[in-house]
Amino acid sequence: MKQLYLPKLFKTFFTSKIALLINCILFAFAANAQITSISESCGSSHLHQQMMQNNANYASKVFANEQRLVKYKNSTYLNKSTSSQTRVVPVVFHVMNDGTPLTQISKDDIKKAIKEMNERFRKIAGSEGDGNGVDVGIEFALAVRDPNGNCTDGINYWDISGNANFTNYVNNGVSSANGNPGVPDVTFKNLARWNPTQYYNIWVVGKINGPVDVVAGYALLADGAHGIDADGTVVQAKYVKFGTTLTHELGHAFNLYHTFEGDGNGGQCPTNGDCETDGDRVCDTPPHKRSTSCDAATNSCTGASNAAHVHNYMDYSGGSCQNEFTAGQKARMLFAIDSIRKSFLASEGNMSLVPPAVADADFINPTTVACVGTNLKFYDKSTCTPNTFLNTEFPGISFSWTVKKNGNTVHTSTNQNLSYTFIDSGNYTITLQVTNTNGTDSKTSNLLITNPAIVAVCQPGSFNPPNNYDATLNNVTFGNINNTTSISKNGAYQDFSCTSATIVDALQTYPLTISVKSFASSAQRYEAYIDYNNNGIFEYPNELVASGTGVINQNKSYLHNVTIPDTAVKGKIIRLRVMSDVHAFTDNKR
Numbered sequence: 122m123k124q125l126y127l128p129k130l131f132k133t134f135f136t137s138k139i140a141l142l143i144n145c146i147l148f149a150f151a152a153n154a155q156i157t158s159i160s161e162s163c164g165s166s167h168l169h170q171q172m173m174q175n176n177a178n179y180a181s182k183v184f185a186n187e188q189r190l191v192k193y194k195n196s197t198y199l200n201k202s203t204s205s206q207t208r209v210v211p212v213v214f215h216v217m218n219d220g221t222p223l224t225q226i227s228k229d230d231i232k233k234a235i236k237e238m239n240e241r242f243r244k245i246a247g248s249e250g251d252g253n254g255v256d257v258g259i260e261f262a263l264a265v266r267d268p269n270g271n272c273t274d275g276i277n278y279w280d281i282s283g284n285a286n287f288t289n290y291v292n293n294g295v296s297s298a299n300g301n302p303g304v305p306d307v308t309f310k311n312l313a314r315w316n317p318t319q320y321y322n323i324w325v326v327g328k329i330n331g332p333v334d335v336v337a338g339y340a341l342l343a344d345g346a347h348g349i350d351a352d353g354t355v356v357q358a359k360y361v362k363f364g365t366t367l368t369h370e371l372g373h374a375f376n377l378y379h380t381f382e383g384d385g386n387g388g389q390c391p392t393n394g395d396c397e398t399d400g401d402r403v404c405d406t407p408p409h410k411r412s413t414s415c416d417a418a419t420n421s422c423t424g425a426s427n428a429a430h431v432h433n434y435m436d437y438s439g440g441s442c443q444n445e446f447t448a449g450q451k452a453r454m455l456f457a458i459d460s461i462r463k464s465f466l467a468s469e470g471n472m473s474l475v476p477p478a479v480a481d482a483d484f485i486n487p488t489t490v491a492c493v494g495t496n497l498k499f500y501d502k503s504t505c506t507p508n509t510f511l512n513t514e515f516p517g518i519s520f521s522w523t524v525k526k527n528g529n530t531v532h533t534s535t536n537q538n539l540s541y542t543f544i545d546s547g548n549y550t551i552t553l554q555v556t557n558t559n560g561t562d563s564k565t566s567n568l569l570i571t572n573p574a575i576v577a578v579c580q581p582g583s584f585n586p587p588n589n590y591d592a593t594l595n596n597v598t599f600g601n602i603n604n605t606t607s608i609s610k611n612g613a614y615q616d617f618s619c620t621s622a623t624i625v626d627a628l629q630t631y632p633l634t635i636s637v638k639s640f641a642s643s644a645q646r647y648e649a650y651i652d653y654n655n656n657g658i659f660e661y662p663n664e665l666v667a668s669g670t671g672v673i674n675q676n677k678s679y680l681h682n683v684t685i686p687d688t689a690v691k692g693k694i695i696r697l698r699v700m701s702d703v704h705a706f707t708d709n710k711r
């Protein structure tokens with residue numbers, strides 16, 4: 122291999138530039154097309170109704186708890202939903218391997234799902250949960266103590282290939298309720314369950330109710346289910362990786378009905394004579410028929426806009442427009458956690474989030490190279506350490522971050538996760554120290570902050586936002602770059618040239634993976650370029666490093682190998698641009 126000459130580094134910098142529907146002139150994406158967003162059904166109502174009919178104990182608990190809830194809402198001495206205390210629910214994921222790609226899901230995928238669900242429940246500013254709703258005050262964290270008292274990361278991968286039900290599971294998945302194909306619900310849950318009074322169980326599966334993908338997930342309401350064998354959420358793996366399905370199911374788990382409860386499968390307006398006891402039993406959600414898309418429309422049950430329900434996580438509108446729980450829903454959820462499900466709370470003696478051993482300190486380093494002025498986020502991923510990814514404090518656990526530039530401390534923080542803006546160039550070290558009642562551990566990693574002149578390039582435009590077509594570029598990996606953006610919401614052009622970079626060598630070959638989600642009626646095309654000569658123009662075909670076409674209605678990752686030419690400009694940050702469009706690419710789009 123020919124050695125490149127570069128002062129100090131002998132390396133070439135590349136930056137990632139993920140552009141969604143990139144273009145140098147404005148163009149309409151699927152202009153005027155009538156797009157129906159994907160709306161996956163939920164199996165919760167059907168199962169709940171069967172349990173109400175067939176399980177007297179379940180039904181009596183539902184009636185009793187609903188009566189308690191009415192008293193709670195009417196009481197003046199209870200703190201009700203104004204309590205600012207954060208409730209953290211310990212969860213355990215059971216990934217039930219069916220031997221197919223349907224159940225392939227990584228721990229990072231699951232942690233990202235927890236983070237995003239928490240952002241939705243807490244209505245975190247700037248996140249996808251930052252809608253018109255309220256901060257529910259409930260968060261979720263993967264368990265750190267297993268039922269035997271040992272450290273765990275709260276994610277179990279189960280091999281059930283030796284079980285008599287395995288063939289049925291592979292072919293049909295789980296049956297959410299009697300009459301559907303698949304392994305019966307409780308029979309399936311009996312394969313892997315942690316004490317349901319101490320952990321909220323989530324089973325990740327490949328199929329529900331047979332091979333046709335209709336039901337994304339299901340969960341029983343707290344009222345009748347807390348602590349019983351049927352309690353927990355069952356969800357298809359692909360709906361853990363993106364969308365609002367988990368948030369929706371955990372809404373059920375904390376006692377929310379669908380906002381359209383009582384619509385007779387969409388055929389009638391729900392009764393709403395007494396909003397406390399009819400329909401979804403919540404007074405600040407209007408009666409409506411289930412939505413089938415995010416389209417603006419009139420609520421035929423009220424004559425008002427559908428805006429009052431279409432953004433609600435408990436409707437069927439779809440993930441691309443859902444971003445709110447209401448205050449009335451929050452009151453039901455807080456009653457569920459503070460009363461019915463209080464055995465999940467550390468304040469009630471739950472030990473699932475209490476570390477049984479010293480942590481092995483670790484954190485996610487978002488990049489190894491970044492520009493001056495860049496804000497970077499470092500997420501704690503230490504073992505035996507609970508994380509809501511929102512810097513929630515846990516008793517007995519403390520964190521100490523130290524940022525050093527050229528050996529001198531420039532910043533410290535005691536938050537669990539670090540956010541810091543690097544204002545000067547230099548060689549940095551980032552150290553995280555984690556202390557719990559069992560001891561202390563630390564980890565350090567390196568980061569180079571550079572002050573390069575990045576060559577200007579055309580700034581693309583797109584008509585996509587605020588509309589969404591469920592068509593996205595949502596992940597790019599290359600060297601140390603692993604850049605993920607929303608799978609359902611198209612953020613149009615985004616520039617990551619200073620926050621996600623990697624160092625590569627000339628004449629070496631690196632894998633480049635691009636994840637493309639196509640919408641329901643057309644496949645997305647994609648192209649990737651590296652501006653090797655750093656002239657600000659993405660030249661076709663010389664600088665094209667990857668291209669292809671996605672699959673309708675699917676999210677797929679495409680692997681390409683990229684060999685860096687010896688002619689590439691070295692010692693500078695140069696751009697990688699990835700673009701996607703439903704139409705063919707032309708020179709004026711590059």
Ligand SMILES: [Zn+2]
Pocket residue numbers: 163164165166369370373379
């Ligand atoms: Zn549901």
